[in-house]
Amino acid sequence: MKLEGKYTYKASQQVVWDLFNNPRCLEKAIPGCKKLEERGPGKYDAILKIGIAAVRGMYSGKFEVLDPEPPNRYRLIGEGSGTPGLVKGDGIIEFSQEGDSTMLSYTGEVQVGGLIAGVGQRLISGIAKMMIKEFFRKMKTELKSLK
Amino acid sequence: MVGYRRIVVKVNGVQYEREVEPRRLLVDFLRDDLELIGTHVGCEHGICGACTVLFNGRTARSCLMFAVQADGAEVMTVESLAENGKLHPIQEAFREHHGLQCGFCTPGMLMTTYEFLNENPDPSEEEVRKAISGVLCRCTGYKQVIDSVMAAAAEMKGK
Amino acid sequence: MSNEDKGKWVGKGMKRKEDLRLLIGRGNFMDDIRLPNMKHAAILRSPYPHAWIRGMDVSEAEKLPGVRGILTGEDVEKMSKPFSVGVPVPPKYYACAVDKVRFVGEPVAVVVADDRYIAEDALDLIKVDYEPLPVVMDIEEATQPDSPILHDNIGSNIYSHRLFKYGNPEKAYEEADLVVKGKFLFPKYGSTPIETYAVIASYNPYNEEFVIYNNYQGPFVTHFLVALALGIPENKMRWIVPTDIGGGFGTKTGMYPYIALIALAAKKTGMTVKWLEDRREHLLASSTGTDRVTYMEAAVKKDGTILALKDKAIDNTGGYIRPPEPGCAYRSTGNHTGAYQIKDLDREVLVVGTNKCLTAPNRGYTCQELYFSVERLVDMAATELGLDPAEIRFKNFIQPGQFPYTTATGGLYDAGNYPKAFQMALDIIDYKKMREEQQKARKESKYIGIGFATVVDPSVTNIAYVTLALTPEQRAKERPKSGSGESVIVKMDPLGKVHVIASTNPQGQGHETVISQIVADELGIHPDDVTVSDVVDTHDRVYSITTGSYSSRFASVGTNAVVYATRKVKERMTKIAAHLLEANPNDLELKKGKFYVKGSPDRSISIRHVAGTAHWNQAALPEGMDAGLYASSFLSMPTSKPVDDLDRVDSSNTYGFVAEAIVLEVDIETGEVKFLKWASVHDSGTVLNPMLLEGQVMGSCIHALGGTLYEEFAYDENGQCLTASFQDYLVPTAMEVPKIDIGHVETASPLTALGSKGAGESSSMSVPVAIGNAIADALSPLGVTIDELPLSPNKIWHLIQEARAKKD
Amino acid sequence: MKPSAFEYFTPNTVEEAVGLLEKYEDEAKILAGGQSLVPIMNFRLGRPEVLIDINGIRDLDYIKEEGDDLLIGALTRQRDVELSPRVQEKCPILAEAVSFIGHVPIRNRGTIGGSLVHADPSSELTTVICCLDGEMKVVGPPGDRTLGPEEFFLTYLTTSLEPSEILVEVRIPTLPQNTGWSFVELSRRVSDFAIVGVATLLFMEDGGICKEARIALGGVAPTPIRAEEAEELLAGQKITDALIVKAGEEAAEIAEAEPDYHASAEYRKDMARVFVQRGLREALNKVRGGE
Known part of the structure; x- marks a missing residue:
């Protein structure tokens, strides 16, 4: 499914860029993230515990930042798998200064596979979007905590 | 046995005492532990209705209950309908009107009809349609099932 | 038989014998079988539609208490061979993925454990290292050279490709006034019987023999294929089918890879292994009908005469191709021109692979795909020519006086009266009045549509058709194939009671009942005096590669076997009676259980006495006669011949007819469809049991209703199946079923003993396009046309919006 | 399709249930009617380690009136709500909405509380409660609190219940004449x-x-x-x-x-x-x- 959105962060573009490259902040903001380890520059291993209602599962995943153009844009790819299924994402995140704020826009595509895709298709799109919203919202909290 | 629970359950009037693992589905308990194989498994997620039994007098999907939940309960399965070598009027009607072909959904159809006609002895065809819509049948196209239920209602009312 | 006994039971709605066990919960289905030392299997399935298997670690799973062994792709590759299939370059299709997975749900390993719960626990502990690959999901894209390739050894995704020409289409095109064209998409839907697949297998390493219980639809050609894959002679593999099968409709012919898989699991673990497919497995990975893209055009004259058809059809058999495919593309060859006198044809046929679940026959076996294009095109031609869709059909029908009629493609239509049957359907819906109501309704912005389908319903396939996948030159190098035989043994016990041993292997069609009716009539006895064992056991039944329940065979070839075997028994009884009465056998008649010498009512002998003599006093039998009293019949239809050099074949042996007339209303706000009238008229030859026939017709109508409006195996563009539960794969319930008025026209088949033809698939072929035509008719004022299914409200709504946008 | 193993408890009181929730938190799921939960478990989409079966808490099964309101215990079966003459008379929209849930065998087992806590966005019950401005009474270790629909339903399949809270009652206004x-x-x-x-x-x-x-x-x-x-x-x-x-x-x-x-x-x-x-x-x- 295709996803896109825009968020405004009250900070300079450089600060927001750093925020979105800070493993500790990402760890806190990624929904269900229990552990995020940097295995190389821009490469992360993650353990996620994601639960919606009774559908809970542990996922192990990998994230990678590709083609970084600080502080303007990067491409983020990630994939995870767990007992309820597979998730794969590929998106571009772009940052631009607008006054004293930074506008973040993202476009991307998420693929969901395995068990959850076959028996839970009805709510997948909504829940995926909800989790992405939650991530960007929590990053605002992280931004405040950095200040 | 660690983790197992002792349950006492009355099925078709017979009391059984068994040890079951909590996760054991009621339908597996009926079929495998009690060898009451008349109840069938068709989807294990509550849609097809083949596993429908009466649980404390009301229809329930036995694939959506755990055997442990039947502790102290009364269960009725398709095996309880015919008595003393005589078919129940519902069964007779299904035979008379060709309300079954492969017979796999039939236990669900019969138990659903049993509860329905108890609650609504004089149904309209539309009510019958709705009542059996919780059981999926791939053979009949339902027409003759509906005929069967209507006929059973007429027969049972006459008595 | 005297006249008073004749037809006493056949033709009546006799109640079913089968019901007496099924109604009380004492059916004998696969899951009811308990064998000593039986363990339970669960299958690990691929979450990826296309991926290399780079490694697999089963060590954790093996350690789980209760696990008895694990079979992996590596084992399967060592222990078996790929299934053979009749295409020039076969893919390597094993019972389990070996190095690569090609659709979501493909088996990758089997766990055998003490119970299914533990087996499923163990699946979670198996680690598979997949390397995902690009997928191809679109049928036409799959034919392109740059699309991802599923099988490297084939080099493309095209499993089968043939060109056919019949008659002189070029000339027909010259004579035509108009060419009508369309592109049609037929979806992937299936049968989803309420009982899923099931296999119990055991292996004896000392005599190297497998015993396998399964709910397959016959031994069919697949017993041979499984033996070949397992590398054993057929007589080392015993298949036993239980008395009751919970529905089949074609889907259960796709089961045999699992028979091989569980057999291998049994061989590896040394256990008796039971596997019961669960619903999710069934919806992901059992088998479905084929989805098809068809480009079809018709060359027509102004008066509506259809001169020629030209089509290109591309069938999708998914990640692999397995027998009876590529039958999907060739099965309907003999009836390709349907009910019409069309002499000239140009065909291109492709069978391709995509990353979807595999296919097998599905009630109607690709006739619904065929007729969806033919009958839509007939309507489109009528619209373009300003003709009534009923009129154009009457214009082109094969006429009653033309039977037996040989079609351009080699089909030999045995009997029929198409105009009469269609007229009956029109009368039932009161066609003229409905057209008036439609006009009235349109003025009130209500969208009523009337749709027809008039189709030929082929039954009893001739296995010859599968060789159409080869060119005449390729075929010439092989031995020809043909046949449709079915076997029955009839025996009479010393008390004069009859036991019929059949292997027509029913899945709910009521063969026990109909066989009893037939035998009772033939012998003048009561059906209760007939016991029928109608199941397959390959070790003690007489069978061949045509044996089983598929392609609506029973009412034609099955009943033939029953009648001929019974008549042979009767002939022997007559000879014995004549011998005992010292009369000429030709002078005897059988009446009310006794043989009488015609004209001498005092000279008689009872059936029981004759039967008793055959068993108890064999010395009293006529000289040279076998002891006991039994006979068998195993005849193929004489019309079942190999494909000829011009690619013509009588692909089925009897041909019924269906006329569907449907009136419906489309709610253009929501896209929902409401049925107002529905007439379904059938010619299935002589009716054997009207009650059972009604059941078959209703079942086929509603199965097709499902495929037309509700059911689809849907995939996202990444190859994930979205409909792996009954919450999303929508089988119609009683609430979705409208009132259907069924009518019959009986034209007896000259090829069958009783004049009957098959009826089990019937409306499954005609309903999808009849509904499609009706919806197209309803929405024609809006500029909406229908060329694909299923027609969900969402789809119809979008079609309406698109048409509006185009108009604006 | 068999569920994975779990530990099973059968509390007889709300307090016991809350105690168990406090102990196991989000490892535990409440089993009420089970008509949404058990399919999820059979598919192994959900694998709760602990199941707290509240069907033994019989005093959560009631339909009563208090002033202009109906009070419905969380464990009341949907079928009972649908057939209740009191509901049909005082709040017919509720009976009607419930009649759309699944089929009779599902409503025979499914509970009012279970459906609300499951918070499916397509749920008939959540929609009608939202329309009626019903109130959810939940009990947790610190005591009880009452939540309106907007506070209660947060997002997909998610309510504002804390891991150790349990829904015990729904308060629904009856409909005045002329509605x-x-x-x-x-x-x-x-x-x-x-x-x-x-x-x-x-x-x-x-x-x-x-x-x-x-x-x-x-x-x-x-x-x-x-x-x-x-x-x-x-x-x-x-x-x-x-x-x-x-x-x-x-x-x-x-x-x-x-x-x-x-x-x-x-x-x-x-x-x-x-x-x-x-x-x-x-x-x-x-x-x-x-x-």
């Missing part, structure tokens, strides 16, 4: 999850003026939502069909519809319009006795 109501929905097959579900209430004054209108939509957002602009459009008005058409259009505006295989976002949104209009017409018909 038009309707519950309408679009689903693929009868009893399937609603593509769109709409509950409407029209509180009428003498003279045919609508004092207050309430419109709740299910299936078109992460939670059931109220179409407030449309409600305001109708309040204080004599309801005409033109007004109904407008209200439908307004209501569709707020739908944040997501696509699934059965319905695109555009379709879902437009069906919100159509079913709000149909629902309002039906409600108006009822209050005018025009059925």
